[in-house]
Each structure stands twice: as structure tokens, then as C-alpha cells.
Amino acid sequence: MAKFLVNGGRALEGEISVSGSKNASLPALAASLLFSDAPPLFQNLPEIEDIKRMKELLQSQKDGRFDYEVAKKIRASILAVGPALARFGRSSFPHPGGCVIGARPIDVFFDGWKAMGAIVEKTPPSGKKPGFLAVSKPGFEELGGVHSIPIYEIRAPQGLRGCDFTFRVPSVTGTEGLMMTAVLAQGRTILRNVAEEPEILSLADWLNKNGAKIGGAGTHTITIEGRGGKLLSGQVPFLAPPDRIEAGSLAILGAIAAKKMTIKNFPENELTALLGVLKTARAEFEITHHDHSLFPSITLKRATKLRAVNVQTKEYPGFATDLQAPYTVLATQAEGVSMIHETIFEGRLNYVEDLNKIGARINLCDPHRAIVHGPSNLTGWNLEGPDIRAGLAFLIAALVARGESQIGNIYQIDRGHEKIDARLRALGADIKRMEA
Known part of the structure; x- marks a missing residue:
């Protein structure tokens, strides 16, 4: 090492x-799943490991499903799930990896997706204990002598619909993830008690330039007028702000x-x-x-x-x-x-x-x-x-x-x-x- x-x-x-900002670039890359087959351009992305891992994750995506071995390496993998769900009507991924700095629950994503009409459940990877993926990483629940992390399956068989959702506590990635999901949903979504970080405003501004209708980013309440499944254009490139x-x-x-x-x-x-x-x-x-x-x-x-x-x-x-x-x-x-x-x-x-x-x-x-x-x-x-x-x-x-x-x-x-x-x-x- x-x-x-x-x-x-x-x-x-x-x-x-x-x-360029890591925390602005990662959600923007994840949002590329909201665009038509001509992908958007990205400028000033930092040459760092997390950006490389996110690109690998997106390249591994097939019909909304991500390679588990890639996804488990990066906490920001959760950011790509909402756009995948919005575009393909389904997604599956392992519990995200990343920094070991205390509890970082992802239930806020599940609660938001459920409010939009999605179904969230654990699903067994082939050959593994149901609902878990075996890894050699300490700090996770130990099952059968190996460390393990959950695998999640999310589906929206009736499509995603707008909702009125309030965060228990402000969450940056939660705000970004649900905001991106709502862009392709049917109808209006109102997100309350959201985070106000400038990276959220940067993401919303860029998405708006490419056809999204997001208001209130940078305040406690964000409103998204969903496009009913219509993909974004990708005509305006993303320029990462300074980190x-x-x-x-x-x-x-x-x-x-x-x-x-x-x-x-x-x-x-x-x-x-x-x-x-x-x-x-x-x-x-x-x-x-x-x-x-x-x-x-x-x-x-x-x-x-x-x-x-x-x-x-x-x-x-x-x-x-x-x-x-x-x-x-x-x-x-x-x-x-x-x-x-x-x-x-x-x-x-x-x-x-x-x-x-x-x-x-x-x-x-x-x-x-x-x-x-x-x-x-x-x-x-x-x-x-x-x-x-x-x-x-x-x-x-x-x-x-x-x-x-x-x-x-x-x-x-x-x-x-x-x-x-x-x-x-x-x-x-x-x-x-x-x-x-």
C-alpha cells in the first residue's frame, strides 16, 4: 500500500x-443517467479516486443494476440509484462503502423513494446468505464466519409519482438523491427540511439548464416539476466549481x-x-x-x-x-x-x-x-x-x-x-x- x-x-x-469539487462532481456524474443517450460533457472534474470509482460504477450499470463489487467501494454509489430508478423503473445495489466516520444511514433514501411509489426490499445475491453480500471488510455484521453487507432491490412497477416529503434531519446526499429522482417522476415533488449546501445548488442549476424544473435549491424547501419519464437534453456541460x-x-x-x-x-x-x-x-x-x-x-x-x-x-x-x-x-x-x-x-x-x-x-x-x-x-x-x-x-x-x-x-x-x-x-x- x-x-x-x-x-x-x-x-x-x-x-x-x-x-474541482468532489462533492459537486459526484452527484453530477450520477445525474448523467437522467440524460438521453448523448451523454453530457463534464469539465474541471478532479482527478481523484472517488471520481474514478463513480465512472466505473456508471459504466457497470445495466438496466438500472450496478456491479456489486464496484458499488460497495464508494459511499457515493447511493447517488446513482435514484437516477437509475427514475430512468429504468428499478435498481439494485449493495450497502454503500466509503469513510468510516460513524453512522450514515441510508433509510432517508428508502423513505423518499417509497413516498414516490417505489418498493424497497433486500434480495439475495446468488450463492450468498439471503439479503447479504460477503466482503472482507471489518465493521459489518458477521454472518457464517464472513463479513457481510446488505443488498437492496428497488422497483417502481407503477412508475414514480411526485410527493410531499419532509426530511427528519437535513441530508446532503439525501437531498441530491431524491431531487434527481423527482426530475423524471410524474407530477410535482416538494422536499422539505432539505440541506442547503452549495453543491446542491450547483447540481440543480445545471439540471435546470438542461430541461429540469427545480426551484428553491439552496433553501430549506425544494420543488421539482417532474418530466414524466422524459430524459434531459445534455446540451449544457457541467463545470465543477472549486472544492x-x-x-x-x-x-x-x-x-x-x-x-x-x-x-x-x-x-x-x-x-x-x-x-x-x-x-x-x-x-x-x-x-x-x-x-x-x-x-x-x-x-x-x-x-x-x-x-x-x-x-x-x-x-x-x-x-x-x-x-x-x-x-x-x-x-x-x-x-x-x-x-x-x-x-x-x-x-x-x-x-x-x-x-x-x-x-x-x-x-x-x-x-x-x-x-x-x-x-x-x-x-x-x-x-x-x-x-x-x-x-x-x-x-x-x-x-x-x-x-x-x-x-x-x-x-x-x-x-x-x-x-x-x-x-x-x-x-x-x-x-x-x-x-x-
Whole structure:
């Protein structure tokens, strides 16, 4: 398995551009199933593992059914199910894979599809225990000596019809999945208490340009006028916006490790919560707007004395849960005591013990809260990235730490960040990719 070898402590200097958004590109690719046989064009997609897996998933699709071995590798496989159901009247897939960061139930999809008239049931794969697929992945129910995950079959024998559906709690992928499903349904669908993330608005705007009728994206209520099975045109290509999570993570890195680092294509308006926290923490940065670009740039320098700030993750436009782990690394370099309160996922602080191994002083109060004492002198160590965001946080910590670090399981980092090692080397980082 590949790993990064990092010699930390170097001041970073230069320019780096934000890649296309992973979380905007994945649902857009899934939505290609809503289009006629001439597929839409996609521009500025990030060259990352999750995008490769989604393309493989869509290529494996036959009459709404997906290859189980491909689908189980990527959490975002659930996004393709709604469009497949809407187009073919059926779909089957295994329980999605992805990051191990706590419970991420998919029942919201089932509830929404049922409200549209679909039937959802588990179905036995050939030669396996009914309703389950055997895999060699820990953390799932163990049956007959092997780990297993459920297989689901969804059918709409009478077609899909519009509905009035309220989410118990806002869900980004749930909102995207049901919104895409409703595009080809018969009649009007109203989705209430939906997520407001900008990736949802990006998806809706693009679908509307190709014939969909979606209103209210970016608010708590979305209305979709279904097309009764009529496919979209695909005349307007999808242009992936800058990845706000990568942009925020790079800004955090610059605040603690840069001599002078400029981040181009910085989605300022989508990162107001982070920028507010950085300002309160006395990070040194300046935002510059350009006539020739839709997005400004931000220039950061390592702050002389960062101040501890309490952070609580929230749904957009609050502080993003995906930035929580990188910010915790910044908190280790700040003067004072910071409270990190993770309100979205109960397993997303599972990396803090590893940060303590390299010199951080973090007390894990419970699955949702951690106390960070700073500043701390971090020292190189061997770490394994458990998921995309914690993996990048470990890389940020290694760049700040003195001495040599090895970051293992970098497949997780590659899932969400395009050629991050080469891009950081261009800033002066001492980082090497070591293949197994």
C-alpha cells in the first residue's frame, strides 16, 4: 500500500489552485443517467479516486443494476440509484462503502423513494446468505464466519409519482438523491427540511439548464416539476466549481505552515464560517478579487501567535464537518484551550489519539467533543489515515511537525484530493510518494 514520506517543518511558499469539487462532481456524474443517450460533457472534474470509482460504477450499470463489487467501494454509489430508478423503473445495489466516520444511514433514501411509489426490499445475491453480500471488510455484521453487507432491490412497477416529503434531519446526499429522482417522476415533488449546501445548488442549476424544473435549491424547501419519464437534453456541460473543503483545508495549512502562500480559485462566499474562525484566531490572510476570475485568491502567512477558538460543526452555512479534522491540527498550534464540538458524526474524532502520538495534547471528552491544549511541538511519526479528511489532517500535521513522518493508507487522501503530493512539493514541501 502506498504511503507518503514527509520531512516537516519547511515554510511553504508559492501559489496553488483549488481543484474541482468532489462533492459537486459526484452527484453530477450520477445525474448523467437522467440524460438521453448523448451523454453530457463534464469539465474541471478532479482527478481523484472517488471520481474514478463513480465512472466505473456508471459504466457497470445495466438496466438500472450496478456491479456489486464496484458499488460497495464508494459511499457515493447511493447517488446513482435514484437516477437509475427514475430512468429504468428499478435498481439494485449493495450497502454503500466509503469513510468510516460513524453512522450514515441510508433509510432517508428508502423513505423518499417509497413516498414516490417505489418498493424497497433486500434480495439475495446468488450463492450468498439471503439479503447479504460477503466482503472482507471489518465493521459489518458477521454472518457464517464472513463479513457481510446488505443488498437492496428497488422497483417502481407503477412508475414514480411526485410527493410531499419532509426530511427528519437535513441530508446532503439525501437531498441530491431524491431531487434527481423527482426530475423524471410524474407530477410535482416538494422536499422539505432539505440541506442547503452549495453543491446542491450547483447540481440543480445545471439540471435546470438542461430541461429540469427545480426551484428553491439552496433553501430549506425544494420543488421539482417532474418530466414524466422524459430524459434531459445534455446540451449544457457541467463545470465543477472549486472544492470548498480542499480550499478550506489549504487555508488552514497556510495559516500554520506558510511563509507566503496564495490559494487561487478560492470560493470565499462558501467559506464564511471558516474565515470568521480564522480571523478570530488571528490568522494572517488577505483576499484579493480579480476581474478575470469568478473566484478570488487568498494569501496566507504563518501567524506569529494564533489564539485558541472553540469550533462547533454545523450544516451549511455553518462550520463544515469536513474541515473539523484539519482545523484541530491548527488548534494544536494556537495559544490556549480550544473546544472542538462535532455535531454531525459521532465517529469523526477517532483520529485524535494519533495526533497525540506526535505531540498534540488533546483530551477526547466523548464521541462528539475534544479539548485541545496549545501550542504543542509536533514531532514526526507513523500515521494511518482512517478517512479522507483525517488523512489530510495527518498530512497537514506532518508538514508542521519536526522530523520525518510516514502517512499510510493514502488511498483515502487520494479519494478526495488531486495529486496533492505534487502540488505541495511545488510549494516547497518535502513529500515523497512511496509505492508498496
